Amino acid sequence: ANQPKWDFTLERMMLAETTTRSASSELTPVTVEVTDTEVVMNFIQEAGFTATFITDNTITAVIPVDFVPSLAKLNEVVHITGPRQMETTLELAREMGGIEAIHTNASNEFETPFTGKGVIVGVIDVGFEYRHPAFLDKEGKSRVVALWNRAEGGNATTTIPIGGQVDESGGHGTHVAGIAVGSKITGSSYHGVAPEADLIMIPSNLNDAEVLEDVAYIKNFAKKQRKPYVINMSFGAHTGGHDGMSLYNRTLNQLVTDNSGVFVCAAGNDGNDKLHASHTFTADNEVRYVMIDQSTSARDYALLQIWDQTADGRKHITVETCYFDKNSGQVIPFNNSTSTVYEGIDSYSKKHNFEVISYYSDLQKAVGKTNISFGVKITGEKGATVHVWNNSNLGYIYNPAPLEKNKYLEGDNSYLVSDSGASAEKSITVASYNTGRYSWKSLAGSNVRYPEAKQGVISAFSGRGPVLTPGAMKPTIAAPGSYLISSYNKFSKSFKTTNANVISS
DSSP: OOOBBOOHHHHHHHGGGSSOHHHHSSSSEEEEEEHHHHHHHHHHHHOOEEEEEEETEEEEEEEEEEGGHHTTTTEEEEEEOEEEOOOEOOOOOHHHTTTHHHTTTTTSSSSSOOTTTTTTTEEEEEOHHHHHOOOBOOOOOEEEEEEEOOOOOOBBBSSSSSSSSOOOOSSSHHHHHHHOOOOTTTTTHHHHHHHSEEEEEEEOBBHHHHHHHHHHHHHHHHHHHHOEEEEEOEEEOOOOOOOOSHHHHHHHHHHTTTTSEEEEEOOOOTTTTEEEEEEEEESTTTTEEEEEEEEESSEEEEEEEEEEEEOOOSOOOEEEEEETTTTTTTEEOOSTTTEEEEEEEEETOOOOOEEEEHHHHHHHHHHHHHSSSEEEEEEETTTTTTEEEEEEEEEEEEEESOOOTTBOOOOBSTTTTOOSSSSSSEEEEEEEEEOSSHHHHHOTTEEEEEOOOTTTSBOTOOOOOOSSSSOOOOOEEEOOOOOOOOOOOOSTTTTTOOTTTTOOO
């Protein structure tokens, strides 16, 4: 009865009001599940904030965190989801994927060769060069029919400027769009899968609410043009239930119900990483520990999510913070401000779940020890099954005492299909397989060689699945994804002609 109408992210932002980590008065994007879009949108707009219609039961808004409780009081508001930050993931490829045969209709299997003509491809990403040669037609005219620069606060436009994003991603969006729709250029053997498709570029901030707006924009633009559309989403995150039941995933499904378009999501690039663990409890009050190897983390915090799979709206597990003392080999419980445990029942799936965040340097200072590993103690009822995820770059799940296999959960790379669309029922979720290419000559003349990757085998880095989405098999398909040659954003901070990854076309 006391379950709040907002998620862990917003709860965390509210609690952070008294710290220096964030401020609750700052505007933040949210996604809101509603029973009446008009009532809720009017309430938000009358308060002086922006709201956007997405579907009949979903809107997005940009509001201060301290406005969330007021919004939640509306009977027409079902749940409010805070911003989840997602990150980008990424000659032989066309041949191996059968694209050349489709372009040339070599086997006479098709009514016409498919080159993307008459189709709109929307790419939501970061790091675009707007007038790259790969996005021009034979007459030198731009094939980009619309641009919405969300990352820099711009408005949607059909007038495509010269220039591009000065980004940190290495031009990820340009590279991805080149693979999807790169033009045939005289003198170059490299071009995309759909070289005659129209292109919509959306340089995005890659948070849930904004991405839903991006998808809706592409769909509505294509609808006005009376053209089918494909939306590419090569980014992801592992926070979430991986069951396709989040508001974000359900809304993506709703947006493509008219069968005029599809959305294609990367399975993820965490196949080498032990970011997941799971366990089914065989007795009441059975205990298992999940520990994080901080040495494998690129950041100063851990963010674990623990999901009980018993979807009955009841609580079947408890979660407490602890750390493993590497000197003594002991697990020590603690409860202080360096870590926070959030607990709730998912409003849609009815699964009991937790989010735990801990700052490593703060914890070490608080306990006066540095040779430690942060973790959680999970106590469960008989028959309860839990899945645990840590997000990318936040450290691997590991067993600090290998001889105690029945105490600590081992980390693995299962269930690492991204929960940012790739777990949605209607997504086309794409894994990567090796092209067999692993060497090339750079523009600077150096021979570049990476470890050999066997052709046709699923790439070591690729997400392999499965997911917990009922009835869904993810990944849906696999495509060439290792060491692909594609377009490069020359405005990217990493672009230099001496860069080993820059080759001549």
